[in-house]
Amino acid sequence: MIVYNLRIIFANKFIWFLAGSVGFYMGLSVIYVFSNDVSKMGDLYGVFLFSGLLLVFYPSVFGVQNDQDARTIEILFGIPNYRYKVWLVRIVLIFAIAFIIMLVFTFLSSVLIVKFRFVNMTAQVMFPVLFLGIMSFMLSTIVRNGNGTAVLMIIFGLFFMILSDGLHKSQWNIFLNPYELPWDVNETTWAIIALKNRIILVTGSIIFLLAALYNLQKREKFM
C-alpha cells in the first residue's frame, strides 16, 4: 500500500518541489559551511522550515486535483471509506516522507555546520509544516482547484508572516521560532510559550484534517 501510494504522490510535478527543497537546503548549507560566522540555530530552523514547506506544498495542494485530472476520483468515491483509505493514508505518508527527508537534512547540518540535536530540530520544524500542509489540504477540498488553493495559501502565508512580526513572542504565532529566545523573556516562560504554540498548531492541524475529510464527503462538488 505504501509503495503504491508513494508512486501516486511522487507522480507529476512533485519531483520539482523536491528538487527545489534540496536545492534550497544545499545552497544555504554551502553558504553556512564557508561562512566564518558560527551559524545560529534560529537561522537553521528557518532554512529547514522553508525546505519542509516546499516538500509538502505540492502533494497537499494538488493531491485532490491530480485525482480529478486523472479521472480516478469517481472510482475512488466508489470505495467504502475512501476518505481514510485513500486521502488520509496519502496525507500521513506525505508527512512521514517529509519527516524522513527533514531528518536527513538536519543530520547533515548537525555534522557539517554546527552540532545540535537533529531529531529535536526536525520535530520542531514539523509542527508548522504539519499545520500549513494540512491547512492547504483542507483548502484544496474547498476550492477543488490546485492553482486556486496555491494562490490562497500564498496569501495566507503572507498574512501569517505579517502577523508574526507583531506576535513574535506570542503562542499564536504560526512561525514561532523556538530557537530564537527574545531578550526580555526568561527561558522557562519561553519554553511554556513554545509548548502552547505547538499544542495550538497540532490542535489546528487535527481540526483542519477533520474538516478536510468532512469536505471529501461532499462528492457531488468534486464531479
Next chain:
Amino acid sequence: MTAGVSRLRPILIIASTTVIAMVPLAMGQAEFVSVIGASFAITVIGGLTLSTLLTLVFIPTFYIGLEDALKWFYSLNWKNKLIQLILFTLMIFLIYTYIDKFLWKLITTILTIIIIPSGTWFVMNSLRKARETVISTDENINIYIQSLVKIYERENRWSREWKAGARIRKRLGLERQYNSFKDMGQIAWQVPLLGYIIYFTYFYLDKGFWIFLFSMGTWFILSGIWTSFSKLITNLNAKRERRWLKTMSGILDIVVFWIIPLLNLIWFLHKWENLVVVLILGILWFSGLLIYKTGQKLTRENIDIYRLEGRFKGLRKTFYKIVAVVPLIGKKKKPFKALSCVSLNIGNGMFGLLGPNGAGKTTLMRIICGILEQSYGKVWINGLDTQKMREELQGLIGYLPQEFGSYENMTAHEYLHYQAMLKNIIDVKTREERVTYVLNAVHMEERRNDKIGSYSGGMKQRMGIAQILLHLPRILVVDEPTAGLDPRERIRFRNLLVELSRERVVIFSTHIIEDISSSCNHVAVLNKGKLRYFGKPIDMTKEAEGHVWQFNIPSRDFGVFVEKHLVVHHMSEGDNVRVRVISEFSPWEDAVNATPNLEDAYLWLLRRKNFPGSVNNEKSN
C-alpha cells in the same frame, strides 16, 4: 419545545422594547449621565441581548443535541463508555493542571465535552462498517428504486430551511407586494431605524473600526429599503410607462450601489487618514459589488458563459467564470431536475438503461452506487436503505464510470494490486490470485507489466472492467462501457457482461439499441429524467405498434416532409423515396403500418407525448 415556541414572542417583545428604551441613556454624553447611567444602560443592553440569545437559540439547540448525545452514549457498550470516560478525565486533568486562565479553562472544557463523544462517533461510524456483511452470499440481490428525484444545484439544507417561510408565504399569496405608494407602509418602520443608524454611525461614533462596521450595516438597511422602492417603481411602470420614473430609478440605483460606498470610503479616509487601509477596503467592497451586480445580470438575462459573442468576449468569459463560482454573492445557481420520480425494480441478470444524452442514466447509476445523494426518494438493496448503509453496501457494488482514468505511471499489475487493497483484499496470495483472474477474464494477462499509459482505448476500458471485478461484486454498474469501442471489441465486451450477469446484477447504460436487444433481460428507457418504459426488450416493440409507417413519397416533397416528421430511414427508388416514419397518425395518404423493431419503439417512446407510464410501471413491478 412547545413551551419555548409559545414564549418566543413575549420574550422578544420585552427584550427589544427594553433595549430600545435603554439606547438614549446608553448614548448619553452629559456628565451626570455618562458616569453611571450610560454604563448601566450598556450593561442592561448587553446582558439582555446575550440572555435572549441564550434562551432562544443556544439553550434549546444545546439541549436537543445533548439529549441525542446522551441517548447515543447510553446505547454504547461498557468498553466504549469506559474509554471515553478515561479520555475525558485525562483531558480535564490536563486542562486544570496546565491552563491558568479561567476563560481558557471554560473553552477547553466545553470543547472536550463536545470533541470526545463526537470523535468516538466519527470513528465508530466509519472504518468498522466497510467490513460488515449485510447480505448473505446465498441471498438473491434485488434493487428497488422508489420515486427517485435528483435536483442538481439545489440549495443546501440550511438555505432551504432559511427560505422556507418566504416560500410558504409565496405559495399562500401572503408575499409582500409593492404595487402602490400605500403598500410602502409595510416598510415604514425601517425609515426611523435608518435615520437613527445614520446618526449613530456618522455623528456619534468616534473610532474608525466601529464606523466602518456600522456604515456597512447602514448601507445594507438603505439598499434593503431601496430594493423595495425599486420593486414599486418596476410595478408602477408595468402598469403605465413613465419615462422620468424609469430614469430616476436608474440614477438612484447607481447612487445607492456605487456612490454611497464611495462616499463612505472618502469618510473613512477623512477619519483614519490611512490611504492603504482605505484602498484595500475599497477594492474589497467594490469587487464584492461588481460580483454581486454581474451575478444578478447573469441570472436575470440567463447568459451562457461559454457562448459569448461581441467585444472582449475572452475577458468577459474569464470574469463571468469567476462570478459563477463565488459563493453567496455570485451567480445564483439554477436548480436542474435530472431525475423525476423514477421507480424501478431490478433483479439478477442484465439490466439495460437506454436513453439519449442527458436523459439521467449516469445520475441514476451514480445514486445506486452511492456516489451521489438523491434529493428525494429511496434506493433499497434487499430492503436496506443505501443512504443509511452506504459504506456497508458499497462493498457489494462494482462501478465503472463513463469517463474514467487510472494512474498512467503504474503498470496494470501495480494498479490492480492497489485497487484490490483499497477493496479490503489484504491477503497477498488471495490478491495475486484475484489480479491474475481478472486480467485473464479481460484478456490482458500478457500486458500485465506494461504501463497503463501505453495502452489503447479499448485496453484501458478492459482495465476498468478488471478493476471492478476484483472484489467479485454482486452488483455491477457500468456506464456506457461500449462507447468508443470498435465493433469486435464491443461484442466481446458485451459477451463478457452477459457472462458475468449469470450470477449477479449487471446494470449497464447505453444509447446503442443493438447492445440492449442482444443482451438484456430487462430494459428501462429514460428521457429528460423521466421513465418512459420499463419491461422486457421484446415487449417494448408493442409500444410502437400502429405508429410506424412506410410509404413512397415523390422526391420533390421529401425535403419539406423530412423537416416535419420523424423519418427513421429512407431510400431512393427512381423518382420516389421509400420512407419509414414514426408518427402518431398516418403521415401520408398511402402510408401503411409496419411491424416495429426495437429502434422504432425507442424512438417512439422518446417522441410520444402522453404516457400511461405509471400503469406500465406498476404492471412491470
